[in-house]
Amino acid sequence: MVAARKLAARKEPRQERSKDTVGSILRATARILTRDGYEGATTNRIAEVAGVSVGSLYQYFPNKDAIVAALIDAHCEEMFEVFRRELVAVAGAGLEVATRAVVSAQIEAHKLNPRLHRVFLEQLPKVGMLKRFHEINRRSELLVRTYLEARRDEMRPANLDLAAFLLVTTVEAVTHAAVIDQTERLDDPDFITEVTALCVRYLAKG
Amino acid sequence: MVAARKLAARKEPRQERSKDTVGSILRATARILTRDGYEGATTNRIAEVAGVSVGSLYQYFPNKDAIVAALIDAHCEEMFEVFRRELVAVAGAGLEVATRAVVSAQIEAHKLNPRLHRVFLEQLPKVGMLKRFHEINRRSELLVRTYLEARRDEMRPANLDLAAFLLVTTVEAVTHAAVIDQTERLDDPDFITEVTALCVRYLAKG
DNA sequence: GGAATATGCGAGTGTTCGCTCACGTTTACT
DNA sequence: AGTAAACGTGAGCGAACACTCGCATATTCC
Known part of the structure; x- marks a missing residue:
């Protein structure tokens, strides 16, 4: 063993x-x-x-894993920082504007080092490594939830914890797929608009 | 080499x-x-x-990889079949009913063998293996797009190809996260309702 | 029965690779 | 200058592991 x-x-x-x-x-x-x-x-x-x-x-x-782990930590922190900075910057803005800005930031974060990002998520055989990415997602959810709660009365979903989970998971998956596997999607000017719509229409009342 | x-x-x-x-x-x-x-x-x-x-x-x-590849193919085919069967079954139903049914089916598909599914997606160091999962996603998008096109006049998004991509990526990511990493989410009866809302509100006009 | 073919066996081979250790070199400090 | 601590070196060890090969057994078919 x-x-x-x-x-x-x-x-x-x-x-x-x-x-x-x-x-x-x-x-x-x-x-x-x-x-x-x-x-x-x-x-x-x-x-x-x-x-x-x-x-x-x-x-x-x-050992070897420690080297990779150090790289992952740095990479995650960089990506999260791009996301966090933008969210803080637009915290006062309206739902549509804020969402669009954060979605753009997520794309930029993935563009920091797509090839390395890909290797981390697709080729590392150790389970422990992925935990670091999950942790970033959980931290992101917390930030998003705070934003949602500050504007609770504009929000349709009753369970903002669940809402934050769905939004973060969704935007992460969609931007990831676009940047890593389907770069051509990014050329479509409607891409960001539609991802924004996906989030905003889910959140807004009516 | x-x-x-x-x-x-x-x-x-x-x-x-x-x-x-x-x-x-x-x-x-x-x-x-x-x-x-x-x-x-x-x-x-x-x-x-x-x-x-x-x-x-x-x-x-x-070689060793061929064994794992055979397993992945079988697993992917099983999961896709659960999805496909349900989508065909509810092809005539309305947007809300159909979406809810397909989301449930996706959850069931992930429950077929969650531990194996997890190993495939998180521990296999070979890039080639993941391609098999991406292919299933592409096939799913095609089916969804066909459904959307059949009801084009009810749909808000102009680009149904993009819409199918967003929906499939989203539902896959969300159900995956719930079944694999956050089983407690599934106990929340609102979970399916909210995922359905995410999709339906994006698609429907108004 | 017997030849041909299919199937099964598992000790051993070759290689890869993470990691150590005994020793050399440079820097810091008095 | 002299000493200790920090830093650097790389040949090689040991273990893991994918895969082979020569041979034994079972099945099929005439």
């Missing part, structure tokens, strides 16, 4: 050169993942591309 | 006992995948659980 191993960094880099080493390792891993997919990302290959020895790699990461 | 290998069966089973062998292998693989996840599914383990030797396994499957 292979027990779950710690994913925390084994040693903190203190000097400048060791921070460079860690940076090189992360950049190399991202590069390999986007170019060759998960299969190509062996520890020896990562070290080679990073211009570093395997030994150095294992001074700062306890 | 490891070239892509053929996934077609190496030899067709002719006698009864060999058909049993193939069946045992497939059942064993499904069982291991649901119980232990992708990591546990080694060829030796599959053979052992199936009560068969590795050699026999390789008489009917050219």
Whole structure:
């Protein structure tokens, strides 16, 4: 039985050169993942591309998964930040305007690094990795719910928790599919309009 | 360089006992995948659980992936059939009734074998495997679009192709999340109602 | 019965790959 | 200058695992 191993960094880099080493390792891993997919990302290959020895790699990461996990965390945080910033910015705006802005932001978030995003979601064989994406979704739902509650009287759905879940899941799935698998959808100027309609018509009364 | 290998069966089973062998292998693989996840599914383990030797396994499957691929195909076909049957059954019904029925069917389809479904979508490291699921989605979109076109005058969206894409992607994502990750959502009697509302309000005029 | 064919077996092979360890080099500090 | 700590190296170990091959058994068909 292979027990779950710690994913925390084994040693903190203190000097400048060791921070460079860690940076090189992360950049190399991202590069390999986007170019060759998960299969190509062996520890020896990562070290080679990073211009570093395997030994150095294992001074700062306890195992291979920790490297990927660090990348995922950074990627998730970036994406979430794009979403969060836009939502906060339009918190005062009306439903239609706010929704459209947030949908656009979600598309932009997916465009940050689509190839890496794809590898994370489609090729990583470890269940633990996906949890990090689910957590982002839960955080997004919380933000959305707060927005909905502030305008409760304009909203048709009684259960705003459920509404937030449906909206976040929907927009995530639709933008993901469009950016990752059907880029041609994005050329359609109606795309954002229709996704916005999907959300707004669900939320608005009447 | 490891070239892509053929996934077609190496030899067709002719006698009864060999058909049993193939069946045992497939059942064993499904069982291991649901119980232990992708990591546990080694060829030796599959053979052992199936009560068969590795050699026999390789008489009917050219490689490990072919076994998993066969399972995925069967699983996808089952799920799609649940969806298709219901859609055909309610093709004559009104928008609200039909939508509700199809959403329920999608939930049922996901309940066929949630654990296996999860492993397929979350743990398989090969990109090729996911294509099979995307293809089902495309087939579903086609069916939905046909329904929408038959009632074009009741529909608000001008682009029914885009509408079908949005609906299928949405319902798939929402039912998937509910069945796989948030089973408690299904206890909420409003769940189906709200998902139906999401679709119907998007489609209907006014 | 017996030849031909289909099926079954499983120890072993070759390779891949995560990871260690013993040793060299650089930096920080006194 | 001298010492300790931090950093870097890469050959190679050990285990896992997909897959083969030579041979045994069962079935079919004449």
